[in-house]
Amino acid sequence: MIHPSLIKKQRLFIFCFLALILITAILSMGMGYSSLSYNRLLPTILGEGTFKEEFVLFSIRLPRILITLLSGMALAVSGAILQGITRNDLADPGIIGVNSGAGVAIAVFFLYFPIDAGSFIYLLPVVAFIGALITACFIYLFSYSKHVGLQPVRLILVGVGFSMALSGAMVVLISSSEREKVDFIAKWLAGSIWGTDWPFILAVLPWLIILIPFTLYKANRLNLLNLSEPVAIGVGVSVERERGVLLLTAVALAAAAVSVTGGIAFIGLMAPHIAKALVGPRTQLFLPIALLIGGWLLLLADTIGRNIVDPEGIAAGIMTALIGAPYFIYLLLKNH
Template structure:
């Protein structure tokens, strides 16, 4: 049973984070290459703005902010699930190669399969999911031992190996491609929020609407999976079944996110760690906090990055990596 004081603390933290998220969205709506003054935001949202103001807000700023927020939530949730399933605090979809697997699938799809532009946004998460699942299965098989179950350290090491190998595959794929297609994939690899349009929001939203409630429902299973395997089996948990289902959920979330935002790593590492530091390791408390925190972190990174350098800004993936990579090295040093 969770102490009522911790539940109150979680709710206060969630309210604060939601307030911070709303503040960043408002700031992001008014900042950018095309000016849109803050005193014109409410009239424009109510449909009383000029053509230019409505175009900038509804076709440029708002879709980008929403897709960034949704992708951040998906990556954070994927990260906290992976950490619970693998019993490894270093597990994260970008670090262990799942994002790279999704990226190779997207590159193959984009380079070699002709597709109608209208269906592109909706097919992309499915293509990314297929590549990410294949990668996750390979990592799982190489990390699993019949005698001792899933090896947490091996998950990270093998995942990093797969990530490097798949990055090499990506370079081979784009070495002979057309310039325009190479530019797109280069932006994807840098973590540029490229899918900033309404169809991409409708493409990622169903995954979150299904998998966020599912993951919160499975929070107690994650608590049990975080224990030693014999203990989890001893309390009656179908370990392999639960691990497989949750792993698929984590892969789907990461694939849906990176298919529209590019190869963004470390959100799935930072958000779960910060959430556990705020409310403790119980997944009933930390999962909702990590979700909201992940959305806020990616929003902040993208808002700062796109206004830091004109005209294209700095990709959100690079901004997150500037914070996340040193933190990953610190965790690695702490565990050694």
């Protein structure tokens, strides 16, 4: 049973992060290359804006804000699952190579397959999922020992190795491609939130609507897997089956997110850690906070990045790396 004071604390943090998301979203709506006056935001939302104001808000700003929020949430939940099933605090879909696998699959699909504009958007998450899943299966196989089971530290090392190898494969693909297509892949690699239109939201949303509630439903299983294998087996958990199902869920969430945002790392590392520091390690308590933190962090990184340098700005993936890399080093030193 969860103590009522913890539930009260969780609700307070949920309210705080929802308020932070709302404030950041409002700031993001008004800021950018085509600025939108804040006193014109409400009239524009209510349909009383000029053509330019409505175009900037509804066709450029709002889809981008929603994409960053949804993708940040997906990456945070993916990171929380990976940390739970591997019992390793350094696990993150960007660090262990899952994102790189999705990236290579998207690059191959974009470069060598005939693309139909109508279906391309909806196929991207599926293609990313296939690439990420193949990569995750290889990482899992190389990290698994018949006698010891899954080795958390080995998983991180193997994942980093795969991430580097796949980055090399991406360079080979780029070097043999046409200029226009290379520009797209370069933007994807930098995490430039390229899928900023309403159809991209419709392509990603079903994955999140199904998989995030499913993860919350599996919260107890994640708690048990986080303890140790003998304890989990002792209470009747089918460890390998649960790990497999949750790994699939984590890969699908990460793939759906990076298919529209590009290569974003460290969100899945930072968000669960911050949430655990606030309310403790129980999945039911920290996961709702972690997904809000993930959404807010990516929205904040994109808002800052867009407005630092005009007109292109700095890619959100670079901004999250600037924040996340020092945090990763801090965790590495803390854990050893």
